[in-house]
Amino acid sequence: MNNHHWIWDVVTSDEVVEATANAVKTASYSGLENQEAQMAAYIGRILASEGIEHTIECVEKGRYNVIARLKGGRKGKRLILNGHMDTVPLYGMYDGLMPRIEDGKLYGRGAVDMKGPLMAMLYAIIAIKRKAIAFDGEIILVCVADEEERSLGSIHYLENHTDGADGVVVGEPTNLIICPAHRGLQWIEIMVEGKTVHGGNQASGLNAIDVAGELICYLKVEMAKVIEASSHPLIGKGSFNIGTINGGTQPSTVAGKCMLTFDRRWVPGETLETILSQVSAMLECFLKLHPGYKISYRSMAENVMKGDYSHESMNTPLNAAIVQAAVKSVESIGRQSEISFFPAWSDGALFQHFFNMPTIVFGPGNLATAHSDEEYIEIEELVAGTEAYAGLIRSFFEETVV
Numbered sequence: 001m002n003n004h005h006w007i008w009d010v011v012t013s014d015e016v017v018e019a020t021a022n023a024v025k026t027a028s029y030s031g032l033e034n035q036e037a038q039m040a041a042y043i044g045r046i047l048a049s050e051g052i053e054h055t056i057e058c059v060e061k062g063r064y065n066v067i068a069r070l071k072g073g074r075k076g077k078r079l080i081l082n083g084h085m086d087t088v089p090l091y092g093m094y095d096g097l098m099p100r101i102e103d104g105k106l107y108g109r110g111a112v113d114m115k116g117p118l119m120a121m122l123y124a125i126i127a128i129k130r131k132a133i134a135f136d137g138e139i140i141l142v143c144v145a146d147e148e149e150r151s152l153g154s155i156h157y158l159e160n161h162t163d164g165a166d167g168v169v170v171g172e173p174t175n176l177i178i179c180p181a182h183r184g185l186q187w188i189e190i191m192v193e194g195k196t197v198h199g200g201n202q203a204s205g206l207n208a209i210d211v212a213g214e215l216i217c218y219l220k221v222e223m224a225k226v227i228e229a230s231s232h233p234l235i236g237k238g239s240f241n242i243g244t245i246n247g248g249t250q251p252s253t254v255a256g257k258c259m260l261t262f263d264r265r266w267v268p269g270e271t272l273e274t275i276l277s278q279v280s281a282m283l284e285c286f287l288k289l290h291p292g293y294k295i296s297y298r299s300m301a302e303n304v305m306k307g308d309y310s311h312e313s314m315n316t317p318l319n320a321a322i323v324q325a326a327v328k329s330v331e332s333i334g335r336q337s338e339i340s341f342f343p344a345w346s347d348g349a350l351f352q353h354f355f356n357m358p359t360i361v362f363g364p365g366n367l368a369t370a371h372s373d374e375e376y377i378e379i380e381e382l383v384a385g386t387e388a389y390a391g392l393i394r395s396f397f398e399e400t401v402v
Helices: 013-025 037-049 111-130 152-160 199-204 208-228 272-288 321-332 348-354 379-396
Strands: 053-060 063-071 077-084 100-102 105-107 137-144 167-170 184-193 239-247 257-266 294-299 359-361 376-378
Touching: 013 037, 013 105, 013 111, 013 379, 037 053, 037 063, 037 111, 037 137, 053 152, 063 111, 063 152, 077 111, 077 152, 077 348, 077 379, 105 111, 105 379, 111 137, 111 376, 111 379, 137 152, 152 348, 167 321, 167 348, 167 379, 184 208, 184 272, 208 239, 208 257, 208 272, 257 272, 272 294, 321 359, 321 379, 348 359, 376 379
Parallel strands: 077 137, 077 167, 167 359
Antiparallel strands: 053 063, 063 137, 100 105, 105 376, 184 257, 184 294, 239 257
């Protein structure tokens, strides 16, 4: 990291750390009534104190987005910085709303996923305004609700703000690795139905658990074939994982039903429709070998999004302006730039796949600590992320640091 970066002429690292700690204190976890209301109000107060134009928009009852706009001198490119205000529950992180700093790390629920990256974005924009940097175009900070569940916040923004953008940054933690691509994702459940009878009369029954076991082996072989047949230069292959199996009622009864659930991830070039057609064809072939059984499948309710949206893949060309701006920004803070893929799903797919905006996932912090009982962001990484976002903004608008 450089000893001095222009951003620290107008912003202090203590401001960024304090803002992140305050954000962690501000509860916004799943299941909380009016979940993001306090976070939206907190961000709104910071924006108001800086004189940055913003609105707080109701997504649905008790759920809010914050939209901030910093406009340049003339019309030009539009850049969106997107981050979510919600977090997963505290789980075993009983002191998750009491941020603490130990060994250079800020601990707390949401510290890395993604209140730290969100505060880094916010203070990068604040630095641009405080330093009165001239640019042509518009910077939009989109702080959204509900990313951890149904992505209602980003969908609401996209459906109600139709002027698009020339580049989008989704600030999930990537250790400042630039991620222009990620896999698509769907959770699918399969119900195997046989015939329930007493265990003493097994011959007249149809054991759904037995057939489900055979089905698992069959699916692993068949899924491997379709996964091997597709690839992506950054991502590589898709994946398939059996997550749960549940069937039967008690040991002395032939199980009449057994349910499997699995996670299927795919690469750009495939779609949810492709994946579901593959599953349908596999089950049809398998069922021909098991007369008397019924097998059905569906997308799991927890994984179904609003309307026609789905968890599609994201794929932005490497020569896109937003990718190259991120490369320059990372190198401007004395790091070696790296381009890879984001291992999880993100709202980035909504911006890129459904609305055709060049998008990257890019942010400070280690994703591995997210959702854990020891969630943290390293202070050095938070500071570097703030610098990197500020540098990205300037590079994207082709400004030279004075």
